Amino acid sequence: MNLELLLPELSLAFFAIVVIMVDLFIQRKGLLVWVSLAGLVVSAGFTLAMWGGHSQTIFNNTLAVDNFALFFKLLFLGIAALVILASVDYASKFAYFKGEYHALVLLSALGMMLMAATTDLISIYIAIELTSISLYILVGFLKDPKSTEASLKYLLLGAVASAILLYGMALIFGFTGKTQLGEIAQVLQAMSPQTLLASPGLVLGMVLLVAGFGFKIAAVPFHMWVPDVYEGAPTPITAYLSVASKAAGFAIILRVFYSAFGFPNWLSLDWGLIFAVLSAIGMTLGNVVAIPQTNIKRMLGYSSIAQAGYLMVGIAVVGLSPAADVIGRSSVLFFLASYALTNLGAFIAIIAISNKLDSDLIDDYSGMGRRAPLLALALTLCLISLIGMPPAAGFMAKFYIFSGAVQHGLLWLVVIAVINSVISAYYYLRVVKVMWLGQPVSEEKVPSSGALRLALSLSCLGVLLLGIVPGLVMRLAEIAASMFAF
Amino acid sequence: MDFPYLTWIIFLPVAGAILIAFMPNLSDRLIRRMAAVFTFIPLVLSIFLFFSFDRSAGAAGAIQFEEKLSWIPTINAYYHLGVDGLSLPFVVLMAFLGFLVVLISWKIHLRPREYFAWLLLLEASILGVFSSLDLLLFFVFWEIEVIPMYFLISIWGTGRKEYSAIKYVIFTLFGSAMMLAGILSLYFATGSLSMVEMRGLDIPIAGIFFLLFIGFAIKLPVFPFHTWLPDAHTDAPTAVSVVLAGALLKMGGYGMIRICVTIFPQVALNYAPILVAFAVVTILYGAAVTLRQTDLKRLIAYSSISHMGYVLLGVFALTQVSLTGATLQMFSHGVITGLLFAVAGLVMHNSGERNLSKLGGLARQMPVIAIVFSIAGLGALGLPTTSGFAAEFLVFLGSFTSTIVAGIQVYTILAVLGIVVTAGYILWMLQRVFYGPVLEQFNGVVDADALEKVYMVTFIAVIMLVGIYPAILTDVIKLGVLPMVGG
Numbered sequence: 001m002n003l004e005l006l007l008p009e010l011s012l013a014f015f016a017i018v019v020i021m022v023d024l025f026i027q028r029k030g031l032l033v034w035v036s037l038a039g040l041v042v043s044a045g046f047t048l049a050m051w052g053g054h055s056q057t058i059f060n061n062t063l064a065v066d067n068f069a070l071f072f073k074l075l076f077l078g079i080a081a082l083v084i085l086a087s088v089d090y091a092s093k094f095a096y097f098k099g100e101y102h103a104l105v106l107l108s109a110l111g112m113m114l115m116a117a118t119t120d121l122i123s124i125y126i127a128i129e130l131t132s133i134s135l136y137i138l139v140g141f142l143k144d145p146k147s148t149e150a151s152l153k154y155l156l157l158g159a160v161a162s163a164i165l166l167y168g169m170a171l172i173f174g175f176t177g178k179t180q181l182g183e184i185a186q187v188l189q190a191m192s193p194q195t196l197l198a199s200p201g202l203v204l205g206m207v208l209l210v211a212g213f214g215f216k217i218a219a220v221p222f223h224m225w226v227p228d229v230y231e232g233a234p235t236p237i238t239a240y241l242s243v244a245s246k247a248a249g250f251a252i253i254l255r256v257f258y259s260a261f262g263f264p265n266w267l268s269l270d271w272g273l274i275f276a277v278l279s280a281i282g283m284t285l286g287n288v289v290a291i292p293q294t295n296i297k298r299m300l301g302y303s304s305i306a307q308a309g310y311l312m313v314g315i316a317v318v319g320l321s322p323a324a325d326v327i328g329r330s331s332v333l334f335f336l337a338s339y340a341l342t343n344l345g346a347f348i349a350i351i352a353i354s355n356k357l358d359s360d361l362i363d364d365y366s367g368m369g370r371r372a373p374l375l376a377l378a379l380t381l382c383l384i385s386l387i388g389m390p391p392a393a394g395f396m397a398k399f400y401i402f403s404g405a406v407q408h409g410l411l412w413l414v415v416i417a418v419i420n421s422v423i424s425a426y427y428y429l430r431v432v433k434v435m436w437l438g439q440p441v442s443e444e445k446v447p448s449s450g451a452l453r454l455a456l457s458l459s460c461l462g463v464l465l466l467g468i469v470p471g472l473v474m475r476l477a478e479i480a481a482s483m484f485a486f
Numbered sequence: 487m488d489f490p491y492l493t494w495i496i497f498l499p500v501a502g503a504i505l506i507a508f509m510p511n512l513s514d515r516l517i518r519r520m521a522a523v524f525t526f527i528p529l530v531l532s533i534f535l536f537f538s539f540d541r542s543a544g545a546a547g548a549i550q551f552e553e554k555l556s557w558i559p560t561i562n563a564y565y566h567l568g569v570d571g572l573s574l575p576f577v578v579l580m581a582f583l584g585f586l587v588v589l590i591s592w593k594i595h596l597r598p599r600e601y602f603a604w605l606l607l608l609e610a611s612i613l614g615v616f617s618s619l620d621l622l623l624f625f626v627f628w629e630i631e632v633i634p635m636y637f638l639i640s641i642w643g644t645g646r647k648e649y650s651a652i653k654y655v656i657f658t659l660f661g662s663a664m665m666l667a668g669i670l671s672l673y674f675a676t677g678s679l680s681m682v683e684m685r686g687l688d689i690p691i692a693g694i695f696f697l698l699f700i701g702f703a704i705k706l707p708v709f710p711f712h713t714w715l716p717d718a719h720t721d722a723p724t725a726v727s728v729v730l731a732g733a734l735l736k737m738g739g740y741g742m743i744r745i746c747v748t749i750f751p752q753v754a755l756n757y758a759p760i761l762v763a764f765a766v767v768t769i770l771y772g773a774a775v776t777l778r779q780t781d782l783k784r785l786i787a788y789s790s791i792s793h794m795g796y797v798l799l800g801v802f803a804l805t806q807v808s809l810t811g812a813t814l815q816m817f818s819h820g821v822i823t824g825l826l827f828a829v830a831g832l833v834m835h836n837s838g839e840r841n842l843s844k845l846g847g848l849a850r851q852m853p854v855i856a857i858v859f860s861i862a863g864l865g866a867l868g869l870p871t872t873s874g875f876a877a878e879f880l881v882f883l884g885s886f887t888s889t890i891v892a893g894i895q896v897y898t899i900l901a902v903l904g905i906v907v908t909a910g911y912i913l914w915m916l917q918r919v920f921y922g923p924v925l926e927q928f929n930g931v932v933d934a935d936a937l938e939k940v941y942m943v944t945f946i947a948v949i950m951l952v953g954i955y956p957a958i959l960t961d962v963i964k965l966g967v968l969p970m971v972g973g
Contacts, residue, residue, distance in 0.1 A: 389632065390625075399622070402667075406667075406673070407674045415664075415667050419660070422656060425656065433652075437641055469557075471559060474558060475559070
């Protein structure tokens with residue numbers, strides 16, 4: 001049993017416990033941030049040490065350590081670090097539970113790291129539950145009515161989604177007799193198309209899996225929880241949800257659908273098209289409903305539904321492309337990295353501004369360009385990246401994903417997607433307009449802690465770097481996509 | 487690879503924009519002077535390029551001052567810059583306008599730091615569009631100009647500025663969206679993003695042609711995609727109108743020649759009849775609507791639509807002479823309309839009035855402005871010795887003798903009728919604003935000051951120079967156009 005392959009996860013779990021201990025025994029709460037960051041750094045160090053090697057599996061093929069998993073682990077660790085830095089400003093709101101907050105962030109990151117590494121249906125479910133339960137608590141952390149309602153909504157809908165997921169997994173197990181993804185793939189390859197389509201349970205199982213995972217990634221029509229949960233949760237957690245849990249969901253979808261259902265080519269064409277349709281609907285609905293929003297967190301919630309739509313274009317490409325063609329997977333990975341930086345940057349700026357304003361309404365952001373020019377500029381850059389315009393990362397991400405789509409017969413989807421980008425420009429620019437053209441209500445500066453500014457600078461730097469010289473990260477995404485363990 | 491002139495020309499304004507935006511404690515005067523310096527050097531460099539350009543016959547179609555670096559190997563994208571006979575005049579045009587608009591903006595007092603930062607960024611992106619030889623790089627520069635334009639119009643504009651700004655953005659982004667789909671399809675079809683490599687291919691797919699063409703047609707603009715233009719031009723601040731009319735519109739025409747005609751010659755041949763018809767509609771409709779305008783800037787804006795119709799006619803008549811004429815018309819219109827907007831801005835600012843029915847007799851109170859405006863107007867209607875005449879003459883000659891479209895002679899004659907209408911609205915405008923009875927309320931208005939006279943004279947000098955000796959430009963242009971018309 002090669003436990004050293006699990007060092008990133010073990011070290012993170014260890015540090016989560018250390019954080020709780022520190023909270024119990026030490027009065028200086030500032031130390032908690034340092035301990036959490038230390039844990040993330042140590043775990044990242046172990047992850048990096050394993051990069052580039054060949055794929056290995058542990059625990060009887062239920063967990064894989066390949067470049068795909070390592071890419072996501074690094075992504076989640078980075079996101080968690082930025083979220084923890086950005087939460088420093090929220091410290092006053094979590095007065096009594098800072099230890100638990102940081103521990104839960106670390107534990108949910110742990111769960112996500114496992115989600116990216118699992119190759120067995122049962123361990124997928126376990127990893128999802130570990131992540132989700134930590135997130136349910138984190139969403140309700142503010143203890144005001146809205147936050148509690150958001151948490152309950154997330155819990156209930158998440159439980160339903162998990163149940164559907166489990167049912168789908170049970171059906172697949174029932175019809176293939178296996179839970180390990182590679183073994184499922186072998187069973188499916190041995191079947192002929194007639195046998196497969198003649199066993200409706202199997203097809204239903206796949207559909208239910210799409211539904212269960214779709215909840216996680218905020219795909220339409222499983223997206224209803226998003227606006228309320230995003231609005232009610234503490235803003236750092238909204239950021240965390242919108243980026244990390246979405247990335248984890250996509251990691252699992254790629255893993256499951258590529259490994260288990262990818263190889264009978266006619267099967268992958270089927271689910272590829274399903275994702276293409278879901279993508280088109282998701283983009284359009286997300287963008288159109290975002291237009292009348294007045295609360296910036298809700299608006300970004302609908303925007304993330306739309307962005308999930310763009311990502312699903314990549315999944316559709318994975319379905320429609322032959323196994324040797326990496327572009328579908330690597331473009332999704334690149335988009336996730338770019339989206340993580342962009343959305344985190346946007347939310348971090350919002351944390352600082354909304355903290356000062358004590359309001360999340362877009363109209364209250366009026367005149368921010370004058371009161372907090374650097375924050376406003378950072379938010380503007382991230383919004384431009386969300387529209388998908390150069391020189392921001394969002395443009396390169398969309399270009400990469402759409403080029404894969406055009407190469408595999410999805411030009412119609414690309415046209416829908418680019419038109420959606422134009423529609424989205426309207427509501428993103430509305431925030432920009434309010435900030436730079438509006439009159440400020442007062443001339444007070446917007447305070448922000450050093451930690452927040454550090455996190456914001458790192459995000460914006462990342463957005464610009466990935467927008468101007470994306471070559472390195474694209475290459476990393478290619479390496480990460482092309483190695484898979486079955 | 488020698489000294490990377492084009493990179494310096496493009497990125498000096500970027501450096502200037504960053505410095506102006508972020509350096510603390512800058513006085514308004516220092517900001518203006520910095521902007522002037524960071525736009526003057528690219529102008530000098532571009533003029534240097536213009537005169538060191540190899541004009542020998544052997545250089546036909548050759549890319550000069552080329553720079554090529556690998557940018558994103560994963561998608562085969564290169565940082566590839568270069569100019570040939572087609573793009574060099576536009577680089578010079580933008581560098582020229584870029585410097586002059588800083589002078590035109592000398593009196594801006596509202597948030598000058600942001601204003602000049604966005605203005606310099608705008609200039610850099612337009613210069614980048616004209617120098618790019620890689621489709622991704624071209625598209626990146628094409629998109630970057632949208633955000634500065636949005637801010638420039640919506641903060642420093644007049645009238646319905648926020649509406650006009652977002653209208654401009656949505657229209658442009660829609661065109662870019664179509665262009666992106668086209669570029670991705672081209673990449674899929676050819677496996678490369680290099681505009682140079684694609685020159686020899688004759689891609690027969692009309693769908694890709696039209697995806698790309700829509701983007702350019704919205705920019706040029708072609709009827710019926712022109713509705714963003716009057717609002718954007720009218721409500722933008724003076725300097726931005728100059729850049730918009732002078733250089734941004736040309737990006738559309740340049741794209742049509744560089745991408746649509748060069749890479750898809752067969753498709754262009756097949757669809758030339760329809761496109762030439764659209765050109766004539768643009769010319770005549772634009773001119774007719776201009777006659778009805780009562781706002782000074784809106785009048786000039788609509789006249790731009792009409793003048794860009796000549797460009798479209800010249801492009802899709804697909805002969806060497808007509809393509810040369812179209813390019814020369816773009817350069818000439820850039821300078822002439824730039825001057826028209828600059829002077830209109832002066833008139834509006836000094837007299838406080840922009841409605842034609844309320845203006846009158848200003849030649850008495852502002853003689854210098856009146857003379858300059860009149861010369862610009864004569865250039866717009868194509869009076870011989872102005873560049874407008876040289877350009878329009880080449881377009882008409884080229885399209886009349888073209889064998890591409892049956893009956894193109896009829897289209898040409900209709901287009902020439904557009905000149906008559908142009909003369910009508912220009913002369914009528916001049917008469918209403920400057921000539922006629924002197925009005926009491928304008929008795930104290932200020933004429934142009936020294937700085938304004940400097941840039942007005944510079945504009946006129948270029949108009950006259952190109953008008954009297956068009957070979958200075960056509961010698962360069964025809965080298966770029968020649969390889970295209972082999973087919």
